Amino acid sequence: MLVSDRLKRLLTLVPGQRRFGFYRFLPFFFVLGGAMEWFMINVRIGKETFYDVYRRKRSERLYEERMEKGE
DSSP: OHHHHHHHHHHHTSSOHHHHGGGGGHHHHHHHHHHHHHHHHHOOBTTBOHHHHHHHHHHHHHHHHHHHHTO
């Protein structure tokens, strides 16, 4: 219960409760989403970023589809 009380107290510190209600937290989620996107584009783990892997897998799938069709 101690953690729940602390969390409630922390959430009440965020302004805009009367006007926006639960939606007052949306800016935090937008910033979090932008930070995740930046991380996936710019941060290399090993030699590749998330988008390098995504593009490679997508091109491999397209190549396999073309080979199945006989192009």
